[in-house]
Amino acid sequence: MPTERIAALVFDVFGTVVDWREGVARNAAAFLQRHPGARQDAYAFADAWRARYSPAMEEVRSGRRPFTRLDQLHRENLEAVLPEFGITPAAVPEEELQWLNRAWHRLEPWPDSVEGLSRLKRRCVIAPLSNGNFSLLLNLAKYAGLPWDAIMGAELAQAYKPMPQAYLRTAALLDLPPQRVCLVAAHNGDLAAARRCGFKTAFIPRPREFGPNQQTDLMAEQDWDWVAKSLVELAGMLGA
Amino acid sequence: MPTERIAALVFDVFGTVVDWREGVARNAAAFLQRHPGARQDAYAFADAWRARYSPAMEEVRSGRRPFTRLDQLHRENLEAVLPEFGITPAAVPEEELQWLNRAWHRLEPWPDSVEGLSRLKRRCVIAPLSNGNFSLLLNLAKYAGLPWDAIMGAELAQAYKPMPQAYLRTAALLDLPPQRVCLVAAHNGDLAAARRCGFKTAFIPRPREFGPNQQTDLMAEQDWDWVAKSLVELAGMLGA
Numbered sequence: 413m414p415t416e417r418i419a420a421l422v423f424d425v426f427g428t429v430v431d432w433r434e435g436v437a438r439n440a441a442a443f444l445q446r447h448p449g450a451r452q453d454a455y456a457f458a459d460a461w462r463a464r465y466s467p468a469m470e471e472v473r474s475g476r477r478p479f480t481r482l483d484q485l486h487r488e489n490l491e492a493v494l495p496e497f498g499i500t501p502a503a504v505p506e507e508e509l510q511w512l513n514r515a516w517h518r519l520e521p522w523p524d525s526v527e528g529l530s531r532l533k534r535r536c537v538i539a540p541l542s543n544g545n546f547s548l549l550l551n552l553a554k555y556a557g558l559p560w561d562a563i564m565g566a567e568l569a570q571a572y573k574p575m576p577q578a579y580l581r582t583a584a585l586l587d588l589p590p591q592r593v594c595l596v597a598a599h600n601g602d603l604a605a606a607r608r609c610g611f612k613t614a615f616i617p618r619p620r621e622f623g624p625n626q627q628t629d630l631m632a633e634q635d636w637d638w639v640a641k642s643l644v645e646l647a648g649m650l651g652a
Numbered sequence: 653m654p655t656e657r658i659a660a661l662v663f664d665v666f667g668t669v670v671d672w673r674e675g676v677a678r679n680a681a682a683f684l685q686r687h688p689g690a691r692q693d694a695y696a697f698a699d700a701w702r703a704r705y706s707p708a709m710e711e712v713r714s715g716r717r718p719f720t721r722l723d724q725l726h727r728e729n730l731e732a733v734l735p736e737f738g739i740t741p742a743a744v745p746e747e748e749l750q751w752l753n754r755a756w757h758r759l760e761p762w763p764d765s766v767e768g769l770s771r772l773k774r775r776c777v778i779a780p781l782s783n784g785n786f787s788l789l790l791n792l793a794k795y796a797g798l799p800w801d802a803i804m805g806a807e808l809a810q811a812y813k814p815m816p817q818a819y820l821r822t823a824a825l826l827d828l829p830p831q832r833v834c835l836v837a838a839h840n841g842d843l844a845a846a847r848r849c850g851f852k853t854a855f856i857p858r859p860r861e862f863g864p865n866q867q868t869d870l871m872a873e874q875d876w877d878w879v880a881k882s883l884v885e886l887a888g889m890l891g892a
Binding site for chain 1: 786787828
């Protein structure tokens with residue numbers, strides 16, 4: 413493994429570094445309890461909200477819509493999901509909707525994330541390469557104690573993963589050739605897109621990201637440059 | 653002072669957080685010693701190089717030239733300065749020119765900078781808002797141990813300070829109204845431009861930035877929101 417040549421590790425965040433499903437469900441539960449008439453299933457709420465994530469970005473990726481921040485897409489998706497749980501968005505105070513929409517800014521890291529990142533940071537640059545917008549990723553880092561060197565991702569690239577521009581513009585901002593940047597992700601599709609751009613790849617399976625019945629991304633589907641069970645294990649592999 | 657409403661502190665870097673003159677002179681001295689025929693005055697070299705900084709950016713600010721990274725402007729300025737010291741750029745190995753050009757990535761912080769930033773970081777978001785390009789600021793942070801939450805500045809804004817877009821696009825990326833962002837700088841002109849955009853302002857005089865005979869920016873020229881002798885003193889004022 414060409415570990416000596418990696419100058420930056422960039423990370424998928426939702427699912428790879430933080431547990432979005434537990435975090436969104438926790439926030440949704442508090443919200444639903446304030447609306448006793450609503451369907452009280454916070455995990456179903458998290459899953460329904462997340463199910464609209466990729467289709468919303470696809471509108472942007474396809475060019476049918478100009479680049480739009482994830483906070484805005486989340487908000488539109490939230491207003492679409494609320495009626496499925498018996499809630500009329502217009503009847504909810506704006507402040508409460510904003511609070512719930514920012515659940516994505518308040519997610520817990522996986523147990524190995526902060527230690528793993530802290531060790532990897534001693535060895536090279538670490539930054540998110542996420543579809544989350546800049547302020548979301550920044551607030552999330554402050555909330556979860558993620559010790560990034562910089563905040564990067566779709567908003568800076570003005571392109572959502574897995575569009576090649578999302579990876580290539582990130583490498584360009586770092587002033588590094590793609591082969592000196594490694595994407596760390598729990599999703600084979602993300603890694604495949606990064607590899608096509610010349611990035612190195614590290615797979616960290618997160619078999620509970622989608623809950624107890626997860627069927628996808630349970631194992632490496634290509635010969636990724638590194639495969640580790642946690643960010644702490646990855647740090648060990650990279651000598652950090 | 654409305655300290656409770658500041659959500660992010662953004663910092664000028666060259667002169668405010670790091671001592672560019674000493675650092676560039678240190679690197680230039682090592683370079684000049686490898687060229688015994690050259691004029692051996694490293695401080696004069698640093699000053700001559702820096703003198704071309706603002707005019708080079710003015711080409712971009714005026715619209716005569718598309719946005720160009722500071723690393724590239726520094727390189728062009730370096731090739732213009734070398735003959736003044738008796739060196740023909742084309743006769744210097746490319747690797748050596750690149751090393752010297754990256755002197756701006758290897759500058760020491762002022763003695764109070766790391767402690768001050770570390771304390772301020774506990775209270776709110778801290779990030780550079782510098783004319784340095786993204787990778788320069790990132791490398792500098794790793795070199796000098798600057799604990800930024802994010803890297804921001806002219807390259808992300810695609811506008812050099814003191815153009816209003818440099819400040820306004822930074823606030824927009826933070827998803828904050830300008831009045832919740834405070835610029836910290838050693839330069840009255842930078843603060844005046846930030847204030848015109850609605851930013852709060854903090855002045856930290858750095859009376860030796862330009863060497864022992866500095867005549868400018870020795871004192872506050874407006875009633876800035878805060879004036880402190882160091883970043884540690886500013887942290888105390890902000891209760892951090």
